[in-house]
Amino acid sequence: MFTGIVAAVGRIERVESLGQGAGLRLHVDAGGLDLSDVAIGDSIAIQGACMTAVALDGQRFSVEVSLESLDKTIGLGAPGEVNLEKALRLADRLGGHLVSGHVDGLGEVVAFEAVGESWRLDIRLPAMLSKYLAYKGSVTVNGTSLTVNTVKDLTDGGCEISINLIPHTLQSTTLRHLKAGSRVNLEIDLIARYVERMLSVQLSSPLSLPSHPNS
DSSP states (O other): OBOSOOOEEEEEEEEEEOSTTSOEEEEEEOTTOOOTTOOTTOEEEETTEEEEEEEEETTEEEEEEOHHHHHHOSSSSSSEEEEEEEOOOTTSOOSSOOBOSOOOEEEEEEEEEEETTEEEEEEEEOHHHHTTOOTTOEEEETTEEEEEEEEEEOTTSOEEEEEEEOHHHHHHSGGGGOOTTOEEEEEEOHHHHHHHHHHHOOOSSOOOOOOOTTO
């Protein structure tokens, strides 16, 4: 689990093919991310996608990305800057919101422009994700926990959301590189996912929990 609070901006330095149909190995410079307490097998979110560290070398680490993950995400297939966050510990502050690191889909930036001292980021979401977005709800964009300011439903079933970004967020994440037409990794709010599931299940009888054998 993660919080969506980006800890550092690193860089994918090199991309290595693992063979036909076998995905890629990414060699990542962790930048300012503290790797002193990271071990092989630990999880690190890269652009919002949970990855497993398979090698460590000082301030560099490597992960292996499957073709399925590459197909469902953006920003992991080539060298470039990436948002990084280590897995959440139970004693950590939850500064953002609960984030699983599983990308639910891709969005498209419609507009990204300055508004006073802040920036407004408008993103179009596909129909399969639109029902999970709500005014003042949470959404993860490229691994960054953000608050939804407005939701506009579209005729095709999708929606457009508007997000306000303060200068600190731009300085501390890769979101500063976005522009109209950019695609972004999206993860919906974890709680919204469970609420949708509970509401979609039609119970034919009142909930009945199994009795304990010793009761």
